[in-house]
Amino acid sequence: MEINKKFFYVTTPIYYVNDVPHIGHAYSTISADILARFKRLSGYRVFFLTGTDEHGSKIEKEALSRGITPKELADNVHIKFKELFNSLDISYDRFIRTTDEDHIETVQKVFSELFTKGDIYLSDYEGWYCIPCETFLTEKSLVNGNCPECGRLVEKIKEKSYFLKLKKYEDRLLKHIEDNPDFIKPSFRKNEVISFIKEGLNDLSVSRTSFKWGIQAAENPEHVIYVWFDALINYLTGAGYLYYKLNLNQDKSINELNKLDKSDKLNELSISRENNFINYFSTAHHIVGKDILKFHTVYWPIMLLALDIPLPKTVFAHGWWLMDGKKMSKSLGNVVNPVEIINKYGEDPLRYYLMREVTFGLDGDFTVKNFTTRYNSELANDLGNLVSRLTAMIKKYKNGVVPFSAEINIDLINYAEYLNSSLNERYENFEFSKILEEIFLFINKVNKYINDGAPWKIDLNDEAGIRLLDSILRSSIVSIYYISYFIYPFMPKTSDKINTLLNIKSFLLCNEFVPAEDIFKEGFKISDENIMLFPRLTDKS
Template identity: 45%
Template sequence: MSGPKPFYITTPIYYVNDKPHIGHAYTTLACDVLARFKRLDGYDVRFLTGTDEHGQKVEKSAQAKGIDPQTFTDGVSANFRDLARVLNVSNDDFIRTTEDRHKMACQALWDRLVERGEIYLDAYRGWYAVRDEAFYGEDELTRGPDGTLTAPSGAPVEWMEEPSYFFRLSKWAAPLLQYYEDNRGFIAPESRRNEVISFVKGGLKDLSISRASFSWGVPVPGDNAHVMYVWLDALTNYITALGFPNQDGDYTTYWPADLHMVGKDILRFHTVYWPAFLMAAGLEPPKRVFAHGWWTNEGQKISKSLGNVIDPVDLIETFGLDQVRYFLLREVPFGNDGDFSQRAMINRMNGELANDLGNLSQRVLSMITKNCGGVAPTPGPFTEEDTALLDAAKGLLDSLRSTMDRQAFHEGLEGIWIVIRAANAYVDHQAPWALRKTDPDRMATVLYVLAEVIRRVALLMQPVTPDAAGRMLEQVGQGEDARSFAALAPEIMLQPGLPLPKPSGVFPRYIAEEGE
């Protein structure tokens, strides 16, 4: 294949029965950081997000508000589209499952499965959780003190009996296990992989994939009494957006997806049902599914009943967009559960963004403005200390490629901060303010080394803090045409004599108001 290598990344499509919260923002931001990183690294990126708008839960939510489901979903879907803008997310497409292109793709996938003998009509009798839009075996349920049964998620279940089309999931257990074995990186992190393998080894039952008790969904081809099970409908969005059933063009370029990013609660749907549907239809499964953890709020589980749901828009208005983007990907190892606390947020903002990086940039560039005529200084010979710091900065891209491909965002950021901390120590040790009087040529070299490190760090911070990194790059004289990762090649260095504008603060310290 000639041209840039394609990279296709997706968020889950978000269910529209409620307004967006921090969990939605977290998944979307992680995908955005990776999409931006890959674009800057020369890839042809396709980044998809969107909304899941069918199912019994949506129908009930619309009824409760006294409006029709389409009007209801139009409103809530717009909230998710607005959130992507507020988060400065660089998605290439936003899909809604109520779009005609999606209904056509779902029905085409259904027809392929029918043609291959993978679907049959029977009756469903079993336990169903409306909240999860999921079916559960009796052995998965918990009985409360009052005798009520709940799903593993805590959702109430109800006994359901109705005619249903079934997908022959049971026959795909062995092929799925073989796929997991042949593609070790398909499910991440490792703990989730073990969980899925254990589930599949426990045996798979055929899956009910239609409902006849409500009508808000994609009609089953040839049988309008049934609509498709919402998960068969929802998962198909990933190929709808590539033009399926047309398998030329975008589908050929970008499928199979490089990464589906999901929350751990929907792991089974993406690593068992979805690859099974695709294999059964003669299509390739995605390359990787990463299930991240959940956030708590000041140590408490987040729930509407506790009134502690974190609104990402409020968070951004309080702390700033780039600060929120940085915190969410820095605070916990991606894949683990994390706790949001104001104190942790402020510590990261003030300690790392304002003090470590912001102060480094401001100090160094101010000294250049004051002592070097406002242009990049001309360096003399590099000492061992100079070379060590420059080499550490030059080595960052390779290590970041590895951490990004593993979705280890926190690890990648720590790698950048090791270099930032080393640069701060170098400033203190070299004391360029003292060299100004005793050895101005050496001062110029020290400030040049630091300005070059700042340039490299700012380039690498673009995916995480795009606005702030852009301002920092302006201050080291780097225009839009010098901001891709091609500018990180070892031989490319800051041009001596390049005019540098007077610096201004990029990461202000956060001062908590009384009572915070």
């Protein structure tokens, strides 16, 4: 069975450690977590990678201004990301740091491979550079002499530099984009990438000599490797590229590889993936913000084409969050702090709101009013009340035992089965909001079914009345079991609470959906516990 398992590799961008995490970081990472959880629950072998991008002149300058070393800055800030991801229940398999030893080695190896192959060469660089964006700029792209992205002053740079050949791969990249509709998503992003490539690609400068904080080129330690070249390679490091190459080139057995460094946890992780590098990497789903799409759909695939590695399956660019219609910025003081929201409302309402409020891929507007409305009406009322009143009824009428030989409502089950069968395709298309919309349609069908059936009005002195009650209770509890399964990727903690109430194990421990009839067997009893899923918010809270 193990051999036939399907692979799934999902990544977030790695986050720059010059600032503490904000809602955008939470957004990318939650979406990747949702995919990872769904795929694990569907029996895939999943590898979920996130982490921090820790090199570059921006970090060097920031550290200098704080009077600490760049590594100290990275050590301090990367913890903030880990803390946020833990409080958001992010189920990453590895948190990679670009200062990790195996990553440094991977970057140097890739650089050397491409240099040996002639796809990287030494030349002179003269041009403009935006330090905050870590981006090289052409003269014509400047806006009034400033960076077109951030509007800040750019610096003139003249130095020796290594260059990556881009033009050589232009046609192959265009063909790949056109032949693979899944490669760039949402599809409306495709044209901007294609027209960028068709304007003609200049070879990319991939090293610097003007600062020190970065990975040295093994060929020439004067040069530190361009931070984007370094950062993108994290996706290879995470999938175990180093060990894949070692095995390929030197024909080392896994046992020999295991001897390399047993004490190193990271190496062990990579070794465990070594044999499956291509299996994982060819399924890669890179989730990125729309501002870094070009790096992931032009430079990155060209690096991979040059390395002769299959390209990732999908690069998905999501939108940005505004706050009350305005761009979030420190100067406006309207930056949404995810930690504050989690402390106040819990992580699941935040995960839910971000995924439900806007179609993934478009920009969203974060408003406290919409957040609390969704919390109160959808989470507390529709979902929370359904679970609490149904479990209360089973305790009241049946002493906690789920009725066994009872007729199941066919409309509810058909809808649940339809939803279940549509999930994989919807997740593949990143239709998070649509999935949640349909789950909540189902929740409200169950609510209506109970209201219409009105168990509290049924005459229980009558045999037919008892049969009707049993049918309503069993149909509803089976529906809640489906609901818990459906919401698990989005709201894992809430799903766990429901499963505790139902007296069944967490979906975290499952790699498939177990049919309801195998769970609610004769005499099955739900838990005695009372858990409030979503306490109602008042104006004071």
